[in-house]
Amino acid sequence: MSDNAKADGGTSDDTYTASVVGGTGFTGGELLRLLAGHPNFEVVQATSRSNVNKTVGRTHPNLRDLDLRFSDPDDLESVDVLFAATPHGVSMEAIDEFFEAADTVVDLSADFRLPDAAGYDEWYDGHVSPEYLDRAEYALPELNGENLPGAELIAGGGCNATATILGLKPLVDEGVLGPETGEVVVDVKVGSSEGGAGGGAASSHPERSGVVRPYAPTGHRHEAEIEAYLGLSVSFTVHAVDMVRGASATCHVFPEEPVSKRDLWGAYRGAYAEEPFMRIVSGGGGVYRYPEPKAVAGTNYGEVGFELDPGNRRIVVFSAIDNMMKGSAGQAVHATNLALGLPETAGLEFGGLHPVGSP
């Protein structure tokens, strides 16, 4: 959703206080980075059970200049906006407490992503605070931007689901894809930051370097989100590859009716031409001809592109994001900007680097 603030270069002088619950994790650190550089936020608290009183910069070396120490999550300060970057299951337990501390809660876990409790019964272990699900708005602005202004509970999307939804949404909007279309195969490649800061044997550098590792061959929970928000059942498989940041979704689509390249350009331009963070990258010359995670690493941009395979009556759609940004913390800040009526791109202007290894 593009707003006028950006179009007219508007800025806002409003300042909101913010806290980050779960500040030592990767997405917590990313939130702190974005909020510390955001003209409309003042970070007043970052919590960490294991690092109380340690500086934020000790964990996140890019934040060494930030004068902030972790505090105990049991002592939440009152803020305008509370961002929760906690493991799945924490927010649904603590949601009442969060709303006692804050007017707006932005949750980056899966806890409020699905529209109803049935999804949690099927894909997770059930929901302990289902009464909040109706109040939650899905954070992805390109999908749900019109419902974000004024939202009090924002539920960040999953990174793999985000990449997929961004890739397929224009086809759904144009009717190329629908519940009756037939098989849609989504083959995702993700970086190691998706595994979080905790790690484990499979995440250790010797075991994780150079991999193409099927880590969610079938039954990935993000399927639920995709079905909920696109109305499509997709065949979803996720591979770990050797990068740190990034998620790339390749969607193989078999439309019932032939589609031309012009149709595709029309569909994607129609969906994203006004979106400040979306780019269509499809063919052309040079090294970067299709969406790649490298090209958006560290940024809130999403790239989508496509190619026709007439011999197989197939459309191949490529979608690339930084899983920590457009797929998590950046999406959350973007949604919060819209919720609070701030300029849409505030705090999210960084455009990325070239060349870049695997940021």
Add this chain to the structure above:
Amino acid sequence: MSDNAKADGGTSDDTYTASVVGGTGFTGGELLRLLAGHPNFEVVQATSRSNVNKTVGRTHPNLRDLDLRFSDPDDLESVDVLFAATPHGVSMEAIDEFFEAADTVVDLSADFRLPDAAGYDEWYDGHVSPEYLDRAEYALPELNGENLPGAELIAGGGCNATATILGLKPLVDEGVLGPETGEVVVDVKVGSSEGGAGGGAASSHPERSGVVRPYAPTGHRHEAEIEAYLGLSVSFTVHAVDMVRGASATCHVFPEEPVSKRDLWGAYRGAYAEEPFMRIVSGGGGVYRYPEPKAVAGTNYGEVGFELDPGNRRIVVFSAIDNMMKGSAGQAVHATNLALGLPETAGLEFGGLHPVGSP
């Protein structure tokens, strides 16, 4: 194809002279490595137009102990077996010359891979020596092993095609997959050695590191091989990822009739239980639960595995090889062993390393 030589630990005292035409490239170097360590071969010549008189070890540092210098490809020595590791198009021009120099020619390019000239007209620039196509045997032993003994012209398979064929063949054999089955999506991830030693901007380390790059979104020529040898049309897309060696094919298959996990185990065991270089890796514990290129890097092994996705009536098949070995030079030596009646695994025993980054 498993032969008795391996089962009974047999060896052979026969020695064949061999030459490698195109010895500075990556697959040429790999052939030289394998042949130099092979008990039944003596390498008498390696050619290189650009490195005449330079030691082989200067280009391939793992061969520094090899007492051999590159010679001019216009002065071919008489050998028993000539291996050609030249770019596509060279062998079809030089094939008469090759057979003047050698009794057996093993070509690693695409020049004799397809069964008839029509394929070259469609996928390549036409064939200048189509009369040889009938004499050529496709090198992949698990597919064509019965026709290799005595073969005089062996045509090495493409690496991406090899990974795909190994993954899908058991399903074709069992009738799970056939020309009428419906969409088969093959999503391949390959390492940078596939681009060869020449390089270019897209292959430079700064641009190639950390990528998930769609480099053959559609229309990859290996589709032709797959169709020719499996009788299947597949929807094929290849991505470059950050590893040096390795090709991983994820095949998304939608069978018409439901298939059980037991059926799948039966199909794969039936196809590969006697194959010395094939392993079925499917589930279980630990870090390595499915096929991964890392687990076979540097070896002639292929790993295949699968998972059922009943909700989408899908079978996901994983296949992993080292593109330089099972996908090229190792496959060629394996086929030559069979052609000459040597022990099947001779010279190919290296089982790989752990841990390993991206060999």
Add this chain to the structure above:
Amino acid sequence: MSDNAKADGGTSDDTYTASVVGGTGFTGGELLRLLAGHPNFEVVQATSRSNVNKTVGRTHPNLRDLDLRFSDPDDLESVDVLFAATPHGVSMEAIDEFFEAADTVVDLSADFRLPDAAGYDEWYDGHVSPEYLDRAEYALPELNGENLPGAELIAGGGCNATATILGLKPLVDEGVLGPETGEVVVDVKVGSSEGGAGGGAASSHPERSGVVRPYAPTGHRHEAEIEAYLGLSVSFTVHAVDMVRGASATCHVFPEEPVSKRDLWGAYRGAYAEEPFMRIVSGGGGVYRYPEPKAVAGTNYGEVGFELDPGNRRIVVFSAIDNMMKGSAGQAVHATNLALGLPETAGLEFGGLHPVGSP
């Protein structure tokens, strides 16, 4: 050099026009990125002999939103500041032409780095415009900040020299190190972006991945800069390692008189406490205890740290920068800010990412 502008949060409304000569290279692209995001610059031209009329974003995918096409370097537009990111030797040939087009010239090559022509005779092929050497100011603000205001010709430092100078300067200032001190060993590790966009066999991904490669065992030209600006002769060796951005200098120093850790902290704080882009990182807890290129990747920050080795009467100094930023384009913009009287940190505020692979 810290100026009041930063201390009091000052900004400037001045706008300068700028051009980048040599815009397709890595440092040219980095300059374009920085200038496009700089509040006081308007980029009016980027030149490239090989990509005339192609968009800048085609080469540098992070600049896809920039509405600019490369133009011919023979048609320079008049600008306030011309940045030259051309190979060594180009600027010294074209310097008159550059000054016809611009009031201020900022050269990122080695052409004006050394203080006199004798250095070029010894380390390069001689200088064709030695009359400009006296007018040139070395760009490194922490070393030469007081001479930058008003400078018309700014000569960017070499990245390896920059890392070394930043590490050793506090010891020179305090008299711990001097011309008579004895051996100073500087062991540098650099990323692949240092080799530039051109590439070559050694820079190809298969050959460059995973290396620890001595590429300048002795006699690296940056020794000349270090000697010129620190008054020290150092034993200098450079290794290529597997990252894209980054330079890390480890300096092994043997002082004549014992030095305490308190002395070292005093020396480094004295040198850098007021510098907006320098951080002292030395010990403490967590993963990042000493300077690392990862911690400053994409930023204009430099990190320095040290450790005492009393048993060997040694000080080990660590220094880390992003070779493209603090070691090249960022340093140049920083110096230009000072030359023009702009806020010191303008356009250089990006603080980096965590986690990050090898940006």
Add this chain to the structure above:
Amino acid sequence: MSDNAKADGGTSDDTYTASVVGGTGFTGGELLRLLAGHPNFEVVQATSRSNVNKTVGRTHPNLRDLDLRFSDPDDLESVDVLFAATPHGVSMEAIDEFFEAADTVVDLSADFRLPDAAGYDEWYDGHVSPEYLDRAEYALPELNGENLPGAELIAGGGCNATATILGLKPLVDEGVLGPETGEVVVDVKVGSSEGGAGGGAASSHPERSGVVRPYAPTGHRHEAEIEAYLGLSVSFTVHAVDMVRGASATCHVFPEEPVSKRDLWGAYRGAYAEEPFMRIVSGGGGVYRYPEPKAVAGTNYGEVGFELDPGNRRIVVFSAIDNMMKGSAGQAVHATNLALGLPETAGLEFGGLHPVGSP
């Protein structure tokens, strides 16, 4: 030490039973790989406290064809040779038990590396079985080959010490270096496998990728070994870099008397010309002009090379090994071959791969 067995291509029909205590770690797995492929060994036991009854191939995927399950380390079987790949401190506690189970004990930890107990008091926590120190022979054949035949307790060298000793030994032998020489700076770069399989936050892929990280700035315990076996005190600093296998030592040496390149070639050829696993790589053309870990990855080879820096009266010595092989398991098997009178290179013939990422 080169023996006649290799020179005359001798082989042995003797077979020894072997066990590996600590088989789940990286060096334990490497020992199992080498012993399983060794013509003179039969592996009868591999222990692991945490993986009892699990297959070896579950942990080490390259050993999937090995028919062996881990057993409890408290139930040691009687074997000819027991290899211990346990953390430091375990073997000194269990050494009596080891010798009850085996005639020959090969320990890969630091427990018996230093020649006397004083070293353990200074660098470790003291030694609980100092009476064994006199019986132990240091495993590095190029240093201690003459004392290995018949050895009953073999103490594997440290990987960083091994790289350093191999690089400097020829200079010590020739008197270029001695206790009075002055500063010797050794700057080491190592891969992530050196940290072992356990991992931790600093070893996780997101934090460990792309690093140049000083992890032992001073006081590394391997200094003790170098001093003990070369009679030299060195200024030693170790950096983690982005590779999995490999250790590279760059030694900066300042001889009292000028040395010529011919002298250096003489010294290194004198030391290593007869050594089957040592190569001198120094200058020449192509990509690989000096020792690099990539060129020896997966092998038992060590490469050494050098360059003169007359301006600084410096010799730069480069030394590269695979830390898991020449720096640990390969060295141990090499030493055991010599201890038992087996052909020196038995089981260690693998010569490496090209290209290779970071194996």
